[in-house]
Amino acid sequence: DGGITQSPKYLFRKEGQNVTLSCEQNLNHDAMYWYRQDPGQGLRLIYYSQIVNDFQKGDIAEGYSVSREKKESFPLTVTSAQKNPTAFYLCASTPFGFNQPQHFGDGTRLSIL
């Protein structure tokens, strides 16, 4: 079955450490997205990518970085510059075209030790 795989499901970070969250999709979707979810705040867009080797900042990109070297993969790095990284991170993808809904992975929960 096609889908979006996020790993790991739970991740712990020490102060001053960078961590990378994985997102892989086998849906042959063109666009991929990273969202951050905090209690009571809904989902906020971190980065998105419409095609390979191209990506744009979303609303809360500071302290995060991404790459899009392959169509299937869109890893997110939470850098030490992100001072409040504890959150639930969701990856999504969508095929090319208007009015296409996004498909989501099961998320990664990041916590600070």
Next chain:
Amino acid sequence: GDSVTQMEGPVTLSEEAFLTINCTYTATGYPSLFWYVQYPGEGLQLLLKATKADDKGSNKGFEATYRKETTSFHLEKGSVQVSDSAVYFCALLNSGGGADGLTFGKGTHLIIQP
């Protein structure tokens, strides 16, 4: 900019009760509208969608009608079950192509008691 406003939760109902979760939006142009559901510890699943005014999306007993005159997309279900307990998100995709993704409401936590 675009925005989505949902009723605050949690919403607590008894099994077999009628459900309405209000959603209103502000957007330029003619957005597509979506409802997503999130079960504990999981990602979001698309529940239903509507792409133009007066469209009705439906799935698993849930319905929502795209009302352009009131800029609303309220979610309804005639008889809820305990298994419907989850967080529900209303979202819009701007008619400009939505390259920057969906705009979400803050979510409504629904609790169904047996």
